[in-house]
Amino acid sequence: MTEQERADALKVVTLIITRCKQALPKFVPGTSQHTLLKNRIQALKIGSALLGGGDVEKDSNETLTAALEPLASIIRKCEKARSKYEPGSGQYNRYGSTIRAMELSRIQIENELHRRML
Template sequence: MTEQKWVDALKVLTSIIARCERTLPKFVPGTSQHTLLKNRIQALKIGSVLLGGGDVAKDFDQTLTAALEPLASIIRKCEKARSKYEPGSGQYNRYGDTIRAIELSQELIKNELHRRSI
């Protein structure tokens, strides 16, 4: 993958994280919506650290594994939303960018888990 695609993916994740963090205070702590969003933010942050070339601390093996499901959930929701738009439209392309960025994050997390298991 080209360096520009990594930079673009990091920009997408950074934008998503910022929007999620602005939304988080709107939910009551302890509710399912709050917990879901908190887990998504954590998974997105792990992905962005790995995309940025950072190292996720060794203590986070369980967190890495747990991050895969929220990312998969975001991909499923984006694919469903994208299916409502015509290919080539702005909304369709925006969802495609999000899906690609999150798939890259998933791949990096899986690679990190594999690297640690060796």
């Protein structure tokens, strides 16, 4: 991954974290939507830290492993939404950059887990 790819992914992840934090108060704590957003925010923060060269040593292996599913969920939902648009359109491209950012975050988390296993 190039530094430009890393910077682009970090920008997208940071933007999504902001949007999720803004949406969080709209849901009642304890509801599935609230929990989903909390889990996504946690996963995105871990991905952001790894993309930005931050420290995730305080996060347990279980926390890192748990972060993989929310990222996979975002990827699936974006792929499904993107399929409704023509390649080259604005929405298609926006979903593509989100998918790339989530995949890079997922790879970073998997690499960190692998590093810890050695």
